[in-house]
Amino acid sequence: MYKIQANAxxxxNIEVSDRHLRTIRKYSLLSGLVDSNGIVDENILDKLKFNIRGLLESEPGKDKELLDLCLDVIxxxxxxxxxxxxLVTLYKQWSADHQDADDPEEGSPMAE
Incomplete structure (x- = not known):
């Protein structure tokens, strides 16, 4: 479990679990979200919320992890x-540490 600071x-603080971070990866929720200037403001947060709302409306009730991410974090x-x-900073660090974890085939003797 990780904690991110939510205000200046x-x-x-908001608690973020590995499951939340895996859900962010599964849906690529943070990809292309932040502009090239790197500034995260309320408009970027609103954009993320709209993107997630669209996903939830297209697949109602199908992904409990996405719903949990919304309720617990976003x-x-x-x-x-x-x-x-x-959260973006935490995700980048977590993703770098877990880049091979989602691909069990890679590096295993069975893949050769």
């Missing part, structure tokens, strides 16, 4: 732009 003063009452920026 550090009084609000639509959390404490989530603000700074929290999303910290």
């Amino acid at each position: 003063s550090g009084t609000r 639509y959390n009452q404490n989530m603000k732009a700074i929290g999303l920026g910290n």
